Structures are given as C-alpha cells and as structure tokens.
Amino acid sequence: MNMPAVERTSIGFDEASPSHRFAADLLAEADIQxxxxxxxxMQLKVPGVIDNALSRGNLGLGECYMNGDWDAERLDELFYNLMRAQLGRRIKPTQLVYHSLRARLLNRQTAKRAWEVGEKHYDLGNEFYAAMLDQRMTYTCGYWKDAQTLDEAQEAKLDLICRKLELKPGMRVLDIGCGWGSFMAYAAEHYGVECVGLTISKEQAEFGQRLLKHGLPIEFRLQDYREETEQFDRIVSIGMFEHVGHKNYREYMNVAHRCLKDDGLFLLHTIGKNIANTATDPWIDKYIFPNGELPTLGQVADAAEALFVVEDVHNFGADYDRTLMAWCDNFEASWPVFKEQFGEQFYRMWRYYLLSCAGAFRAREIQLWQFVLSKPGIVGGYTRVS
Known part of the structure; x- marks a missing residue:
C-alpha cells in the first residue's frame, strides 16, 4: 500500500513540550505511559507522533503506527484503556471537522460507491481470508457462549441465526451481504433451505462457484441490495448493514420489506455504536472500510418504523473481542505466507485494525446486535432463542 509520508516535527521526545505534557497527563488518566x-x-520511536495524534486524531495515530513511528506490545490493551477512559470524546482534532461534516451531509453509500468496499477490502484475496478466518470463512462475530475455538464459535453463531429464523426445509432465504456464503452453506446443509446471496465482492462471488460444485441449493448474485425484487420466506443480513449509511437506512428497510413474505422473519446482525452524530473513524474509513458507518440502536428502530415489528434484540458485542483476537492470532501465524505479497506496512495496518477493534469491543464502546423483525407482528409473541 502506498501511503503519503506523515509529517514529522521536532516535537515528540521533548518531555518539556506543551503537547507532550498534555498528552502524558491525558494518557495517565487511562493508565497509559x-x-x-x-x-x-506507547513506545515513541520518532518525533512528531504526539502532535500528529492531537491534530489528526486516530488518522494521525494510525498512520504513524503504520510507518513504525510508535509501537505497543499489546495494542488491544492500549485501545481498551483509551476507550474505557473515553478520552476520544474529549479531544476534537480540528483537522477532522471536514471529515465529520462530509460524513453527515453526503450520501457516501450510493449504489455506485457501494462497490468500493468490495474492491478495497473484500477483494484482497480468498486465500488471505481463508488463512485468517474459520474453516467456513465467516467474517462476522462468533458466538462464544459454549464455544472454545473459533470454528465452534462461528458454527454456534450460524446455528443461532437459523434457530432464530425458525428455518424449515423448502424455505427460500435471501442473504443480503452474503460474504463467502458461510451462512447459506450451513443453512442449506443443516436446515434444508434454498438460499440466494447478494454480494458486491467479485472475489466472494467467485468463491461461491466452488460451493455450487458441492450441489448445495444456493445462488450468489453480484449485485447491490437495492436491485433485488424477489420475495422470500426469510431474510438474513449478517455484517452488511455497516456499509449502508444513515441516508440509506430507510431504503434498505424498504427493500427488505418488499422482499419478505408477509408471514416471514428478517434477522439483522450488525455492529452498532452508542452515540449518534459521531462520524466514522477516519483511519478505518481510509484504510479498512471505505464509506462505512455504524448505526445506533435508535437509527435501526427509526428505519424499521411502520415497516417491521422488532420482535427481539440480542447484544453479544463482547464476543467480538474474542473473535478479533482469534483472527489476529491466525493472521500472525499465516503472515510469512503473505509477507512478500503485502509488505510490512500492510502488516502493521492489519494488526492495528484487528487489535484496535478488539479493544473497542472490550471497552464496550461498540456493540453487536441481532434483531429479529416481522412485518405484521407475531400473534402471541416471539419465543426468544439463545
């Protein structure tokens, strides 16, 4: 990855400088030295890291880390401490005002721009993700309630979703944002359903052709969710809503409403944030998930209003911490295979992504929700599954 060099100033190691003293005092509140x-x-390697972090927030901090300007043995713990102390809410870098306004005012998740995240993130290569993920290639939070390994946690999550949707043989299921098809394959194998999956990743769609060779009744469609018009008995969307954007939440719910039969169920699995009117992290937006945006609980409810009845909400966001740490262990173990292909800066970028996110979930700064929705409401109520 080619990244412009981060400007380095003479301030950084001078412990008497105002910026260094301010940062040291602030970090001490989070038990970081x-x-x-x-x-x-934090281990500072070159001058300028502190000023970059103060002026450019996580964008500056992350880019300095990618360049090797600073380090920490346990990035996950550093970010846990930072976020648990809520220091980010007290620093508003002036250089990020434009990013915040742009995110609020523009629709960065139009049908045309929706393909960017597929090209930049999900198309890194099926071999790369196969090495990092579980054996089913499930790139969403595992369910660790009774699991000991990543494979067990992901299979438990897939089965949990199937049970929440009350799947029965012969049903047709739409998977909005199907990834590499782990849910569709599991549901077809274990519950006898037929599945149609939508993806904006060419690599994922190509991988789907391998599943078809196993004779499973599943179909991959390389298309934007807004183009779908068929009706299904059930709809599932696992880890895709984070790419929809607040200006499109209502349209997304309208699509799900028109594609779901009147007696159907819709399960929405999404990461979420605690506070509205906060912009997407600029480093994550630039290097990991372009145009992404986390919803709040209220935004999901508002988007579903008058279209769906919210039958159930389940938060197991703490399980994402353990999932991300397992992914990072797999990534580290397999890195020698990919080192020449991606290079050192990518390695540091990917570690920063996985471990900073693990710290955020550990601090409960972000959540993982599963919603079960119905169109008219279930007479007698919905039976909670866990």
Missing amino acids: LNGDRPWD
Whole structure:
C-alpha cells in the first residue's frame, strides 16, 4: 500500500513540550505511559507522533503506527484503556471537522460507491481470508457462549441465526451481504433451505462457484441490495448493514420489506455504536472500510418504523473481542505466507485494525446486535432463542 509520508516535527521526545505534557497527563488518566515499561504503554520511536495524534486524531495515530513511528506490545490493551477512559470524546482534532461534516451531509453509500468496499477490502484475496478466518470463512462475530475455538464459535453463531429464523426445509432465504456464503452453506446443509446471496465482492462471488460444485441449493448474485425484487420466506443480513449509511437506512428497510413474505422473519446482525452524530473513524474509513458507518440502536428502530415489528434484540458485542483476537492470532501465524505479497506496512495496518477493534469491543464502546423483525407482528409473541 502506498501511503503519503506523515509529517514529522521536532516535537515528540521533548518531555518539556506543551503537547507532550498534555498528552502524558491525558494518557495517565487511562493508565497509559509514554515510553513506559508495561505491554500497553506507547513506545515513541520518532518525533512528531504526539502532535500528529492531537491534530489528526486516530488518522494521525494510525498512520504513524503504520510507518513504525510508535509501537505497543499489546495494542488491544492500549485501545481498551483509551476507550474505557473515553478520552476520544474529549479531544476534537480540528483537522477532522471536514471529515465529520462530509460524513453527515453526503450520501457516501450510493449504489455506485457501494462497490468500493468490495474492491478495497473484500477483494484482497480468498486465500488471505481463508488463512485468517474459520474453516467456513465467516467474517462476522462468533458466538462464544459454549464455544472454545473459533470454528465452534462461528458454527454456534450460524446455528443461532437459523434457530432464530425458525428455518424449515423448502424455505427460500435471501442473504443480503452474503460474504463467502458461510451462512447459506450451513443453512442449506443443516436446515434444508434454498438460499440466494447478494454480494458486491467479485472475489466472494467467485468463491461461491466452488460451493455450487458441492450441489448445495444456493445462488450468489453480484449485485447491490437495492436491485433485488424477489420475495422470500426469510431474510438474513449478517455484517452488511455497516456499509449502508444513515441516508440509506430507510431504503434498505424498504427493500427488505418488499422482499419478505408477509408471514416471514428478517434477522439483522450488525455492529452498532452508542452515540449518534459521531462520524466514522477516519483511519478505518481510509484504510479498512471505505464509506462505512455504524448505526445506533435508535437509527435501526427509526428505519424499521411502520415497516417491521422488532420482535427481539440480542447484544453479544463482547464476543467480538474474542473473535478479533482469534483472527489476529491466525493472521500472525499465516503472515510469512503473505509477507512478500503485502509488505510490512500492510502488516502493521492489519494488526492495528484487528487489535484496535478488539479493544473497542472490550471497552464496550461498540456493540453487536441481532434483531429479529416481522412485518405484521407475531400473534402471541416471539419465543426468544439463545
């Protein structure tokens, strides 16, 4: 990845400088020391890191890390401490005002721009993701209630969804944002349903052709969700709503409403944030998930209003911490295979992504919700599954 060099100033190692003192005092509130000797302490390698972080927020901090300008043995713990202390809410870098306004005012998730995340993130290569993920290639939060391994946690999550949807043989299921088809394959194998999956990733669609060779009744469609018009007995969307954007939430719900039969169920699985009117993290937006946006609980409910009855809400966001740490372990173990292909800066970028997100979930700064929705409401109520 080619990244413009981060500007380096003469300030950084001078412990008497105002910016260094301010940062040191602030980090102390999160039990983090500059050049301390604990695994979660920041080790500054060059001048300029502090000023970049103060002026450009996580964009500056992340780019400095990618360049090797600073390090921490336990990035996940560093970010846990930062976010648990809610320091980010107290620093508003002036250079990020434009990013915030742009995210609020523009529709960055139009049908045309929706393909960007597929090209930049999901099309890194099926071999790369196969090495990092579980054996089914499930790129969403596992369910660790009774699981000991990543494979067990992901299979438990897939089965949980099938049971929540009350799947029965012969049903047709639409999977909006189907990834590599792990849910569709599992549901077809274990519950006897037929599945249609929508993806904007060419790599994922190509991988889907391999599943067809196993004779499973599943279909991959390389298309935007807004183009779908067929009706289905059930709809599932696992980890795709984060790419929809607040200006499109209502349209997304309208699509799900028109595609779901009147007696059907819709399960929405999405990461969410605690506070509305907060912009997408600029580093994540630039390097990992372009045009992504996390919804709040209220935004999901507002988008579903008068279209669906919310039958059930289940939060197991703490399980994403363990999932991300398992992915990072797999990534580290397989890195020698991909080192020459991607390079050192990608390695540091990917570690920063996985471990900073693990810290955020550990701090409960972000959540993972599963909603079960019906069109008219279930007479007598919905039976909770866990």
